[in-house]
Amino acid sequence: MAIRASNVTLTLGASDAPVSILRGVDLEVPYGVSVALLGPSGSGKSSLMAVLAGLERASGGSVVVDGLNFTELDEDELARARRGRIGIVLQAFHLLPTMTALENVAVPMELAGIDDPFGRAAKELEAVGLGHRLAHYPSQLSGGEQQRVAIARAMAAAPKIIFADEPTGNLDGSTGSSIIDLLFERRAALGATLLIITHDPALAARCDRVIAMQDGHVVESAA
Numbered sequence: 280m281a282i283r284a285s286n287v288t289l290t291l292g293a294s295d296a297p298v299s300i301l302r303g304v305d306l307e308v309p310y311g312v313s314v315a316l317l318g319p320s321g322s323g324k325s326s327l328m329a330v331l332a333g334l335e336r337a338s339g340g341s342v343v344v345d346g347l348n349f350t351e352l353d354e355d356e357l358a359r360a361r362r363g364r365i366g367i368v369l370q371a372f373h374l375l376p377t378m379t380a381l382e383n384v385a386v387p388m389e390l391a392g393i394d395d396p397f398g399r400a401a402k403e404l405e406a407v408g409l410g411h412r413l414a415h416y417p418s419q420l421s422g423g424e425q426q427r428v429a430i431a432r433a434m435a436a437a438p439k440i441i442f443a444d445e446p447t448g449n450l451d452g453s454t455g456s457s458i459i460d461l462l463f464e465r466r467a468a469l470g471a472t473l474l475i476i477t478h479d480p481a482l483a484a485r486c487d488r489v490i491a492m493q494d495g496h497v498v499e500s501a502a
């Protein structure tokens with residue numbers, strides 16, 4: 280299994296006013312499968328993704344990703360576990376404004392000690408259709424192009440699992456659908472597992488499985 284979550288809880292907020300955000304989530308996602316995560320605003324989708332991606336620590340239960348028990352790792356170990364294993368694409372592109380497209384993709388790999396970061400970055404930027412924009416800064420790129428850079432950054436180290444949180448939320452319809460095509464195309468090329476948060480039923484229909492959340496629970500899981 281790429282992802283195995285058992286009875287995952289997440290409680291945030293001050294100890295005298297705790298807020299129960301995830302209330303016992305069970306989830307199994309096999310390798311290579313694409314999953315759409317649906318549910319109303321505030322149902323816990325982003326929180327669940329943060330826990331599964333190792334960005335947030337579960338308060339209880341167990342999270343095993345690619346065979347690693349995230350619930351047993353400390354912050355540094357979690358950061359190391361993410362490298363080369365997990366790629367993340369968010370609604371806001373989160374590119375560093377002082378770095379070129381090439382540097383935005385290469386520098387995280389360089390810091391992670393991954394071999395040939397600039398060569399890999401250039402190749403991945405070509406794969407997302409930005410081979411002619413390597414030296415451009417984010418401010419010189421359109422929203423769709425910035426999201427392509429973010430996708431290249433998420434994919435360049437060939438992760439086994441890709442998490443995407445409403446990746447087209449800041450884009451117009453036609454730019455958004457070309458970004459989705461690209462995400463699915465790159466995922467297929469890598470054979471990666473994909474978990475994508477979306478409000479778009481058409482996008483959900485493209486995934487192998489749909490999981491619905493409500494009130495911190497998984498309420499429906501359909502093949």
Ligand SMILES: Nc1ncnc2c1ncn2[C@@H]1O[C@H](COP(=O)(O)OP(=O)(O)OP(=O)(O)O)[C@@H](O)[C@H]1O
Nearest residue numbers: 291292298300318319320321322323324325326327
């Ligand atoms: N740090 C925090 N402290 C307290 N409550 C939080 C914190 N972060 C998130 N929440 C609450 O947890 C609930 C779930 O939030 P989450 O962002 O996971 O939902 P979501 O389903 O992704 O929503 P959306 O579709 O609007 O992005 C919300 O009620 C939110 O207000």
